[in-house]
Amino acid sequence: MNLKLRVMIFEDIPEAMRLKYAAGWNQTAADWARFLSATPAGCFVAEYRGDVIGTAATIIYEGRFAWIGMVIVDEKYRGRGIGTTLLEHAIRFLDLQKVPTMKLDATPQGRPLYEKFGFKSEYDIERWMLSRTVKERAAENGSVSIEEILTIDREIFGADRSGLLYSLAQEAPHLALLDMQKGKNTGYSFGRLGSRADHMGPWVARDKYAAKRLLNLFLTKSSREFIFIDCLRQHPWAVPLVKACGFELSRPLTRMFRGTNKYPGQPELLCASLGPEFG
Numbered sequence: 173m174n175l176k177l178r179v180m181i182f183e184d185i186p187e188a189m190r191l192k193y194a195a196g197w198n199q200t201a202a203d204w205a206r207f208l209s210a211t212p213a214g215c216f217v218a219e220y221r222g223d224v225i226g227t228a229a230t231i232i233y234e235g236r237f238a239w240i241g242m243v244i245v246d247e248k249y250r251g252r253g254i255g256t257t258l259l260e261h262a263i264r265f266l267d268l269q270k271v272p273t274m275k276l277d278a279t280p281q282g283r284p285l286y287e288k289f290g291f292k293s294e295y296d297i298e299r300w301m302l303s304r305t306v307k308e309r310a311a312e313n314g315s316v317s318i319e320e321i322l323t324i325d326r327e328i329f330g331a332d333r334s335g336l337l338y339s340l341a342q343e344a345p346h347l348a349l350l351d352m353q354k355g356k357n358t359g360y361s362f363g364r365l366g367s368r369a370d371h372m373g374p375w376v377a378r379d380k381y382a383a384k385r386l387l388n389l390f391l392t393k394s395s396r397e398f399i400f401i402d403c404l405r406q407h408p409w410a411v412p413l414v415k416a417c418g419f420e421l422s423r424p425l426t427r428m429f430r431g432t433n434k435y436p437g438q439p440e441l442l443c444a445s446l447g448p449e450f451g
């Protein structure tokens with residue numbers, strides 16, 4: 173098979189979206205653009221006879237660790253080593269950049285591929301989904317100043333990702349939420365306007381009450397019929413809170429890492445991740 177692997181460019185986004193839709197995923201063109209803007213040399217496509225038939229994207233966070241996401245192979249061409257080739261390419265790129273740790277959230281389908289490359293499980297994540305009838309469109313107003321949470325988020329995530337958080341707040345200002353109690357920041361969350369659903373995450377809270385307030389506020393601010401949240405399974409409040417709001421389990425994910433995992437962040441404060449592709 174005469175496969176060509178090359179760096180992805182913005183013009184590939186429509187083809188990459190075709191693969192993404194076929195996989196039933198929720199990302200938008202804006203998500204591909206986030207990868208391409210953050211790490212332009214680290215996103216790859218596999219091309220066969222002029223068609224894009226596979227993708228893999230990476231994003232480097234502060235040189236501490238990198239995320240690998242959007243690993244998709246056209247269903248027609250699966251099981252022929254294309255996923256392996258793309259992942260090899262992404263890993264080689266990150267090795268050349270001297271990134272010590274690679275992380276990702278694996279679907280059950282992707283997990284064997286990553287295990288082959290020495291990725292180890294860190295913890296379980298669960299995609300929860302709410303399907304609801306929205307009677308009237310919520311007012312899409314509100315915007316918060318996110319500067320004060322960037323330092324906190326760096327501690328919790330393990331590296332600076334302010335570029336990503338700014339882009340989320342810009343795209344969906346009504347879903348960027350802060351919880352303040354007695355002048356102190358007790359939590360925050362962001363949202364993305366996915367192709368199928370609004371996606372809440374990251375969702376961070378110092379206590380159960382802050383977590384609940386943020387979730388309820390998100391559900392009021394979002395005007396979509398479907399909401400996704402990727403909860404950390406071991407987190408004491410996240411899953412019980414989404415269940416109480418009527419969310420149903422959609423699919424499991426496994427957070428995996430390769431390398432030292434020197435900056436694991438503070439997952440105990442993280443109710444939900446930003447999403448499997450970004451961490």
Ligand SMILES: CC(C)(COP(=O)(O)OP(=O)(O)OC[C@H]1O[C@@H](n2cnc3c(N)ncnc32)[C@H](O)[C@@H]1OP(=O)(O)O)[C@@H](O)C(=O)NCCC(=O)NCCS
Binds near residue numbers: 246250277278288
């Ligand atoms: C996961 C995915 C990218 C793999 O792509 P692929 O080109 O089929 O992968 P490869 O042919 O290189 O196979 C890689 C490994 O996956 C596993 N695998 C592939 N096809 C499989 C199948 N039909 N059944 C079970 N395992 C399979 C094998 O462990 C294989 O390793 P091997 O070469 O030692 O047998 C592809 O299935 C896909 O796009 N799935 C939907 C999107 C997705 O879930 N992506 C992963 C995100 S974390």
